[in-house]
Amino acid sequence: MSSSDSKPLKIAVAGLGTVGATVVKLLQVQASLIEARCGRPIVVTAISARDRTKDRGFDASNLVWFDDAAEMASKADADVVVEVIGGSDGIARAVVDNAIAAGRHVVTANKALLAIHGAEIARAADAAGVTIAYEAAVAGGIPIIKALKEGLAANRIDRLHGILNGTCNYILTTMRQTGRDFADVLAEAQALGYAEADPSFDIDGVDAAHKLALLAALAFGRLPDFASVTVEGIRHIAADDISYAEELGYRIKLLGIAERAANGSVAQRVTPVLVPMDTPIAAVEGVYNAVVTHGDFVGSTVLEGRGAGDGPTASAVAADLMDIAAGRSSPMFGVPLDRLETGQTCPISARRGEYYVRLMVQDKPGVFADLAAILRDCDISIGSAIQRARSDSAAVPLVLTMHETSEASMQDALTRITALGSVSEPPRMIRIEKFA
């Protein structure tokens, strides 16, 4: 098979945070299994991180240390540079650029870098004849990159959706299970280490959007287009929304959704959505990630696993290294650069679907009539309504779901509703996705 070349594959690891250290440990612990499975050893030869003195739990005595990761990428005795520093620019970018310039393959977990600079990096790698592998960049424990590039490659994928951020899913799951508020659960997640001190990348949907841009590129054979992803986070999801959703038969999940329309245009969005309780994605709880793809021959496929964490991420990095060691490769975005599609972007305003809206309305005659008139004028039909009187307040919550309508009509209606004097807070709108 591919084991004719049995020389060790030499690896330089840039970044020795918990992920980088776990990659080094994995390659040591599983050395004989890896050598058996890919026909040659994979050995770390060089490492780089800021603090040289820290004990990272592995023997570094035979490894060449570089203080400057970018220099290591150029000069180390290595076939592959593993970039696990992170960040869309700066040192991570320099490491990848230098590795490519020096003719080395790159394995990276860096979703931000590839989502934003993927096109340039792909061109440089193509010109240099090196591989850029990034299974660890999206939903680490789930081999979804390989599934899209190889396992499901005989299909035209028309849509995919996924839970791509474990922090958000943990927060939404905990809010549902405990009835507690967003801010409270976020603070706990931070204390437990499930959320960063500055959580905005996660909870505002940016991290999920980076990953979605990569999945959409692969699924549809395009360059990643992060700038055109509609992004909305979970800060505004209230405990009430979660319980109303449950009453209506739904769970609230932060989903990344990518769809290709018949005309070839592609829609990409990361938003909280209501999903029917009996769909596979609704059952994915806590820090787990999942991606559901739909292909024309294979139908729906669900891949679920841990999205982050040292072990799953290191597992994905090592799988990419094993592919390189065994001589297995596929183009960075599924097809060669000159075969990529370049269709239009489909804006969120073109969406058609159902909607959930929660209003705080004054508990007096005529309010419902005003709302109903606005919805009628916007050609929106009410699917269900929940209203309960609250004795201690002048304003009461009113929850409506709307039958399928256009996003443009819905936005128009929300603007008009906001202008009503009888509505005391901005309306909370959450899209409903049934994945029929």
Added chain:
Amino acid sequence: MSSSDSKPLKIAVAGLGTVGATVVKLLQVQASLIEARCGRPIVVTAISARDRTKDRGFDASNLVWFDDAAEMASKADADVVVEVIGGSDGIARAVVDNAIAAGRHVVTANKALLAIHGAEIARAADAAGVTIAYEAAVAGGIPIIKALKEGLAANRIDRLHGILNGTCNYILTTMRQTGRDFADVLAEAQALGYAEADPSFDIDGVDAAHKLALLAALAFGRLPDFASVTVEGIRHIAADDISYAEELGYRIKLLGIAERAANGSVAQRVTPVLVPMDTPIAAVEGVYNAVVTHGDFVGSTVLEGRGAGDGPTASAVAADLMDIAAGRSSPMFGVPLDRLETGQTCPISARRGEYYVRLMVQDKPGVFADLAAILRDCDISIGSAIQRARSDSAAVPLVLTMHETSEASMQDALTRITALGSVSEPPRMIRIEKFA
């Protein structure tokens, strides 16, 4: 990349049932996508089936027809022979043997052939330097073979379990949803085409056991050992069992389970089991298949999709062909033949776990005392009990769950209970699996 060789990959298809015909159609419909993704065209050059006159929905005018599939495997102008005839011996075996002898790669959906003769076939293929690919043989729509060989390859897998037979899962799901009996639902499944006229391969667990033997081989780096799989089907599952299970917080699924013990011995079994309602596998319903793997670095990964049907199976066959076209390969059972493990088989009698038992007992004093004494003598502790009086019958159902005990103790207890005069039917025992 691997596209330096851009000559078409030539395919001979043995067997033009619905799967074979769909493979040919897929390769025609997706021709440009396939060529873009794997760097060269994949073209069918030869076909073979019994009936030459049947319209199969594709243009066969440019294809060379062979009446004898085994002859085609030897003589066709083809790089790869696709075997979708089925059956562990006979013509399917001859096709595969002849293809290997002629130096052609083989892509097959034939789980029975590989589970039973996989060792011999692997040795012959290894000697001939050809690839045997079989993604379609296990849970067609799920790229689980590739996941075990490549995506999760950096992990030591210690256990896996899966719903591997869509017919059984459809029957169990429908029984639960409708409360109807096994025989009734089976007859309907046969009428709908979800079950064969002779359903025994499916409902007695044999088909799932073939697939489990292949998954266990891959997960643990061994040759398939179908003979040592404990197999028990779903004929004896009563509607009552399903509703009692639900009352206790479980669903009943036919699962294939493979586990590697610390001493390297491997347990393989296909049996109905009670699984907690909130586990991912319990949520997999209808004709869907799913496989849950557990690796030391990655943790739990769940892959779910359609297990059978023309489209998913053809998708898997085509993915294997695309790997061959792109020059991607990995050893048939994950590691080269001389690196396979040869540990002991762990018999079902060594299992430890919880158990569900349903008895029909006479509704009179002392019966429960007799049962409790037997369980005590077998060192088995009762976890829960459900008994409801039935006015119209001398015998009443008694459902017990047992705390963790050994299979040997449980079998001993069941033998003694059966001998009691006060128990009017053989006890129905179903294992409980919690996958903690």
